[in-house]
Amino acid sequence: MLHQKHFSLNEAREIIFILKDKLARLVSLKSNLDEKGYDIYRHVYFGGIGPNGTGKFPAEMEELVMIVKDFAERGILIKDISRGLIDFPHIRDNGEEVYLCYLLGENSINYWHTIDGGFSGRISTDNL
DSSP states (O other): OOOSOOOOHHHHHHHHHHHHHHHHHHHHHHHHHHHTTEETTTTEEGGGOSSOTTSSOOHHHHHHHHHHHHHHHHTOEEEETTTTEEEEEEEOTTSOEEEEEEEBTBSSOOEEEETTTOGGGOEEGGGO
16 A cells, blocks of 8 residues: 555545635645745745745745645645645555545545546546
8 A cells, every 4th residue: 555544535525624724725825925936846936036035934835834744644645735636545445545536616525536547537436
């Protein structure tokens, strides 16, 4: 197995209900940092210039990191911060490890995909 932590569909749906606002905040923080020209992946301002002469990360970055750590500690995989796309490792009844997939704005977790399949390979949870 690729992951140690796995979620049942019901567990993942309950967690989404609790974490939707935090996921929306993560997307908002990323958008705000993009507007300021801050690259969250390299931890620098685009082009190497900007108001970061203090040697500190922007406040939004600090909050973003805390949210990312929270999701990671729960075993949730963030696949696309800009879109609010996250996956929950899950084991199907046949023993196959897959991801339960959630995109910010959806009502619930209604899709899953294989580990290699990605977002474009999403399948309805009716066929889980």
